[in-house]
Amino acid sequence: MSTALEVRDVSKSFRGVQALSEVEIDVAEGSIVGIIGPNGAGKTTFFNVIAGALRPDTGHVKLFGKDVSGMSPHRISRLGMARTFQLMRPFGSMTVRENVVAAALSRGGNHRGAHHHAHDVIEATGMAAWADMVSDSLHTAALKRLELARVLATRPRLLLLDEVLAGLVPAERAPVVELLAHLRESEGLTLVFVEHIMQAVMQLSDSVVVFDRGRVIASGEPAEVVADPTVVEAYLGQELPGA
Numbered sequence: 417m418s419t420a421l422e423v424r425d426v427s428k429s430f431r432g433v434q435a436l437s438e439v440e441i442d443v444a445e446g447s448i449v450g451i452i453g454p455n456g457a458g459k460t461t462f463f464n465v466i467a468g469a470l471r472p473d474t475g476h477v478k479l480f481g482k483d484v485s486g487m488s489p490h491r492i493s494r495l496g497m498a499r500t501f502q503l504m505r506p507f508g509s510m511t512v513r514e515n516v517v518a519a520a521l522s523r524g525g526n527h528r529g530a531h532h533h534a535h536d537v538i539e540a541t542g543m544a545a546w547a548d549m550v551s552d553s554l555h556t557a558a559l560k561r562l563e564l565a566r567v568l569a570t571r572p573r574l575l576l577l578d579e580v581l582a583g584l585v586p587a588e589r590a591p592v593v594e595l596l597a598h599l600r601e602s603e604g605l606t607l608v609f610v611e612h613i614m615q616a617v618m619q620l621s622d623s624v625v626v627f628d629r630g631r632v633i634a635s636g637e638p639a640e641v642v643a644d645p646t647v648v649e650a651y652l653g654q655e656l657p658g659a
């Protein structure tokens with residue numbers, strides 16, 4: 417299987433705070449990798465570096481074999497990486513459909529093609545019932561799905577998900593987890609997701625990477641990783657739910 421993401425020796429500090437230290441990660445194409453770690457471990461900084469929002473101090477990042485270190489977020493997204501944000505930012509006065517069409521058009525192509533693709537994405541993300549509603553009127557669970565629909569409309573090959581389940585009650589989480597598993601199966605999407613909800617991490621991930629104080633302290637199969645004494649220790653004082 418080819419490698420979607422290769423991270424080598426990536427370090428990043430902020431005025432004395434070592435946010436990332438010599439991080440090395442490989443993500444196989446079509447796999448689902450969960451990123452966990454206590455607060456302040458470096459997870460968001462890691463996403464910012466691989467998506468091009470921050471330039472690493474050292475090391476390199478390869479996306480589908482191409483060195484993207486130091487490239488702009490825009491160029492990296494052109495190569496097939498997309499990300500969701502914890503703070504969702506749809507165009508509030510536009511409907512769900514208009515938002516998804518706009519996202520599809522941002523990748524070029526014509527209106528007809530964008531409408532067609534948006535329709536498919538809205539169906540796939542279970543948003544059909546909300547398609548003509550103004551985004552401002554959506555509740556949190558629907559907004560999360562809209563955020564997913566918008567990134568999927570850009571036809572990514574690698575999707576970075578930042579706590580897409582946060583703020584959802586358990587009954588609302590299950591359909592999103594199912595959707596993500598389905599997208600990998602049907603589209604061959606590669607998913608890298610930061611998540612605090614361990615049940616979802618265990619259920620979705622082929623492998624889990626654990627950050628602590630800027631370092632990768634463990635990686636491997638979910639069950640092995642959460643039983644690792646180093647990981648349990650890193651979470652001392654903080655809960656590792658579901659472990």
Ligand SMILES: Nc1ncnc2c1ncn2[C@@H]1O[C@H](COP(=O)(O)OP(=O)(O)OP(=O)(O)O)[C@@H](O)[C@H]1O
Pocket residue numbers: 430431433434435453454455456457458459460461462
């Ligand atoms: N722009 C910045 N300027 C200064 N320090 C920063 C900046 N961004 C992150 N840091 C520091 O880098 C470290 C890693 O932060 P980061 O946000 O990546 O952790 P995290 O694992 O995403 O945490 P959380 O789970 O709480 O979101 C922390 O000590 C944080 O205070």
